[in-house]
Amino acid sequence: MNKSNKYSVFIPIVIATIFAIGMLLGYKMNTLNQPDSNVNSGKNKINRLLDLINKEYVDEVNTDSIVNLTVNGILEKLDPHSVYIPKEELAQVNESMEGNFVGIGVNFYMYKDSLTVIKPVKNGPSEKAGIKAGDRILFANKQQLFGKKVKNEKLFKILKGELGSKVNLVVYRKSENRKLSVVVTRDLIPVNSVDVATMIDANTGYIKINRFAETTYKEFHKALVTLKKQGMNEVIVDLRGNGGGYLEMAVAMADEFLKKGELIVKTKNKKGAIENSYATNRGIFESGKIAVLLDESSASASEIFAGAIQDNDRGLIYGRRSFGKGLVQKEMKLDDGSAVRLTVARYFTPSGRSIQKPYLDKGENYFNDFEKRFNSGELYKADSIKVADSLKFKTKKGRIVYGGGGIIPDIFVPLEDIHSEEGITLLLQSDLMNYYVFEKLDENRKFFNSLTQDKLKKEIFSNEKYFNQFRQYIINNGLLISLVHQKEKVLTYLYAEFSRQIFNDQLYYQITLPNDKMIKKVLEKDKNIKK
Template identity: 60%
Template sequence: MKIKKIYLPILLATALAIGLLMGSFLNYPTYQGGLVSGSGKNKLNKLIDFIDSEYVDDVDTDSIVDLTVTSILEKLDPHSVYIDKSQMQEVAEDMRGEFGGIGVNFYMFKDTVAVIKPVPGGPSDKVGIKAGDRILFADNYKLYGRDLPLDTLFSKLKGEEGSKVTLTVFRKSENKKFTVNVERGMVPKKSVDAYVMANKNTGYIKVNRFAETTYDEFHEALQSLINSGAKSIVVDLRDNGGGYLEKAVEMADEFLEDGMVIVKTKNKKGRVDETDATDKGIFEQGKLYVLINENSASASEILAGALQDNDRATIVGRRSFGKGLVQREMKLGDGSAVRLTVARYYTPSGRSIQRSYAKGGDAYFNDFQRRFENGELYAADSIKIADTLKYYTRNKRVVYGGGGIIPDVFVPLAGKHGDEGIILIMKSGVVSHFVFGQLDSERNAFNKLTEQQIVKKITATDDYFNLFDTYLLQQGMDFKLKDHKEMVKQYLAAEFVRQLIGEKEYYRLLLLQDNMMKAVLEKAGS
């Protein structure tokens, strides 16, 4: 392929920044007080006043304050961050697990809002909006042909629960335009992407972050899988950047016996708080596996570390990110906030898994590239382990601190060094856009097919494989797909199924291609 290898670590690490932004704080009470008083604060206040009143040109002093706060926090640690008021709503919605809106998944497809699928039972679904519909106007505001920024677009479609909007819709499959009145409702932002039976004995749960609703979603998924006969459970925490500490604790409690330590935290004053499991767990005895990778961070590492140190789960995958700092969100009075590191957390054996950030934030967040270059993503013996950071699990197994959770079963990044770009593309939005375009031209034919018929239609011939190869070339991406034809076909089939049927079916199909799941099923003897 024409994309040079040197850029692969950058491409592969794209999801990490998003995950860590949304998962960079844990659930400590929100602090409402002001900044620390003193001569330093007075000096800053006077400087801002002088600029505001005396400087020769007009200056946005708010922007200066923002830069000052950001600069101060950069001197502390990589996870103490400033969130301006324009970001706060999105961050709050993501962690709350819901927002007010019309309830559709959509793309900007050829400069038009195109519905991938309405949220089942949501506001748009109730008024008859279907997959493939174009939303042309929200009230009298034109949404197509304008290259609108996403924040403007969202502002027209989102809104308070109970508020109303009139949508003008074009349905291509019937070549008709119509209007519908939609009453906005609360739309869930799921943190459990899917849960399925991988086989007759093994249940699988994919968790993308730890939000307010995560434990309830997870408990429902776990109970459903138990009811379906699961004797083994796989919890997938890959690319999960973290979130609320208490949700990771509640999830761990489902698997650990009464009195087992889940996590410890230690603050500036040396106070240590320990959180233990209760007797309320519903899966304390069956086989348990946790999937992690280099983008699993924070609360993901709390959960994985608790289960590993108590010898309750087999950790499968690659070394996790290595974030062991606890943040508290503190309001600044103008709609903005800071997340300030207030403690360190430790696994039950006493491990701190926080990586060093002594070389600065850039080196810290670019650690993925270092791992890529030193071969750690491909071979377990390339992981650098400090013998001085040796700890022992409940059953006296050796584990190590100092930089992430090291898995019990290592699974390399890809089957062969150099395949990373193919895997990345097949999991990216490029595939989703291609599939939507194909469905847009032949949706009526696909709507009549079952899941098995869809898979057969995509994989039985090379037709869609060739169309996708051509599509990539048109997008300026020359990948050598022929060596990966069967894998590409399976990913394409899964995405068709996802857009036509649902997330569960999508994940069930992709698990057949998943090297970590193959390792789990081999170890479990399933």
């Protein structure tokens, strides 16, 4: 099945790229000074070659593009995380990590070649201007936004703009079968790092973090304070799929759990200079229990946080071996508005472990070794994870942990196989579920908007049609997976996704978390300890 032929998911806050951006960043927030202008033969050679091309080459050549290729070629020889970011890409990369951007504030799909609003951002400029879920945005300042040839990049440029600037939209409201003109004043749209913070039972809080950006610690601290007021004395920090970001944010988060003077992380540069980061006395959760959830996509700052918790014996790590990024980058801005992010140090966990995996292959296989892990069996069996005895370290209390590539969990939780009964969860969390629910809402939005949460639940669970329709929907999209024995689970996720699109994200998590395999493992472990 090729879903991209039928749909294009396009969300202004670029959630789909967070993992890649997090690993791309993974750096300290201070920047490098411009390097000294010492001229050597290598520099002279490059400059002379560019001059020769400009003056003598038979055709017109864009020497800027040649320079870009040269810079990329040099950096590719170093390590996978030293990168050149062109001017036109830098703003987008930075924006995703700054915690906000300027736009109109809508989440939407390109549905049947139309830019269709899933939901306007709460209290955002579009909601204030009257834009509703299900609206088709046809034109923005007379520029057409529908049709097969409209690219995502173009949509970004049109809908974003200067703070306080206005954009005139022509909207088709299907529920009322009419067009209307709406003026939206662009404003700052928050890009949240914390997806959800909620209680999953009387004592246990749950906080899911999608990356480590400039606002992450502030959001996380607020979540901790809120959940503590609700009676939380145990917390689950979910870093699955979190590709990392700013090292400082991971350090600040770990400080909330560790006692003053406990080592969080240390970095070592080319000259052997070591910089240690220690916990302060500011932590507000230094005694309550903590569990950290990781998977094969958890990287960089996620690993710093998990390593600090594990090595100080502060809590347990659940899940699968993390990605394995232990390199620290700093940024050097160039005159043309582009930037280089150069690896300047390695980081080590408190026990002395380097989490960086080998990178002889600096290409695509380095960033996507899922297939290798799948084939080796390590995604399904803990004893398939290869560890080197020479990279054996001890935690504060003497437990054995290993370096050499990623954080190995204390409690292994295998990947769910899509062909197993448990693996149905992967399907139910996929875009197919989102698309199906969106299309059902779009058929009769007035009816669904009239339902309370209790009435929505009754509608989904007591009506056979939703289950049968979803079964047919996945068949139509090329998936031959039997759901016959998973009816209750399917209905639960249908109810959760309807709740998310009609009401809010928090309801989705409150409904689905009890079915989460890692969450179950944490709660079971805790229950056994109490016995």
